[in-house]
Amino acid sequence: MRLSEIVKILQAEVLVPADMERDVLTACGADLMSDVLTFSKERTLLLTGLTTPQVVRTAEIIDLAGIVFVRGKRPGPEVLELARAQGLPLMLTRFPMYESCGLLFQAGLGGCMLGRGAGHEP
Amino acid sequence: MAEVPAMSHDPSYDLKIPVIGHDFLRAGEAASRIKKVLQALNLPPQVIRRASISAYEAEMNIIIHAYRGQLALKVTPDALTLVAEDEGPGIQDIDLAMQEGYSTAPDEIREMGFGAGMGLPNIKKSADKLTITSTVGQGTRLEIVIRIS
Numbered sequence A: 001m002r003l004s005e006i007v008k009i010l011q012a013e014v015l016v017p018a019d020m021e022r023d024v025l026t027a028c029g030a031d032l033m034s035d036v037l038t039f040s041k042e043r044t045l046l047l048t049g050l051t052t053p054q055v056v057r058t059a060e061i062i063d064l065a066g067i068v069f070v071r072g073k074r075p076g077p078e079v080l081e082l083a084r085a086q087g088l089p090l091m092l093t094r095f096p097m098y099e100s101c102g103l104l105f106q107a108g109l110g111g112c113m114l115g116r117g118a119g120h121e122p
Numbered sequence B: 001m002a003e004v005p006a007m008s009h010d011p012s013y014d015l016k017i018p019v020i021g022h023d024f025l026r027a028g029e030a031a032s033r034i035k036k037v038l039q040a041l042n043l044p045p046q047v048i049r050r051a052s053i054s055a056y057e058a059e060m061n062i063i064i065h066a067y068r069g070q071l072a073l074k075v076t077p078d079a080l081t082l083v084a085e086d087e088g089p090g091i092q093d094i095d096l097a098m099q100e101g102y103s104t105a106p107d108e109i110r111e112m113g114f115g116a117g118m119g120l121p122n123i124k125k126s127a128d129k130l131t132i133t134s135t136v137g138q139g140t141r142l143e144i145v146i147r148i149s
């Protein structure tokens, strides 16, 4: 699913733009960074209620495809700055976590565990 | 339990980065630098990914749980070794600390997105070999080996 479609579905505001035609393969919703590091595959979109710089750092470490901040939580300028420096797209939606994930899932964007069972492979 | 050696000054380590406890502003910078070095060395993406995750979790543990420390990286043709050493409270029960979900992180750490109790298990999963030694009241040392090939 392209980032531009995600923006449309979540009626999101683009805080830091990047190539919005970029394709995202899976998504995960998490507020704990170690969970993100466990679950994420390549070209994963993160939905989170957390707006600390650590979210962007985590994205850098595992090459996340983008971040959506849910329920209208707006990150500070230092977070936007860090993301801009990395070319990491940031989006903001007013939908809360559950609705945001549900809307994307319904539109066909699978989760991090889909297609590989509930195994323990990285 | 094994003694924690003084901060290693082994010259064979290619890169040593200091990490300061509770410095959340710069949290992640050491792991980010290590990742860039590994990318410049053109290592396989999966090796870079596993090493970056390990470095990040180890760095965050020093920042969250210890006073000061360092990350050191050594790369040979066969393997890369990451050593995270700190001066800090140490870990009383390493087996317990290794359990998924076990965390002593306070609420304000959890609000920053850490304290899931998944860091050490994540490192274990990412590494080919993980050796932890710790002395209560002194500090902790992690040696993480990831094979290249």
Ligand SMILES: Nc1ncnc2c1ncn2[C@@H]1O[C@H](COP(=O)(O)OP(=O)(O)OP(=O)(O)O)[C@@H](O)[C@H]1O
Binding pocket: A034, A035, B057, B061, B062, B064, B065, B066, B086, B088, B089, B090, B091, B097, B098, B102, B103, B104, B105, B113, B114, B115, B116, B117, B118, B119, B120, B121, B140
């Ligand atoms: N360097 C360290 N010094 C002292 N205690 C540590 C250190 N690293 C880990 N611990 C102890 O081991 C526990 C488990 O560590 P682990 O990294 O798995 O989880 P966490 O740091 O609490 O949370 P997360 O890593 O998910 O953010 C910690 O809560 C802490 O009690």
Ligand SMILES: [Mg+2]
Binding pocket: B057, B060, B061, B115, B118, B119, B120
């Ligand atoms: Mg940790």
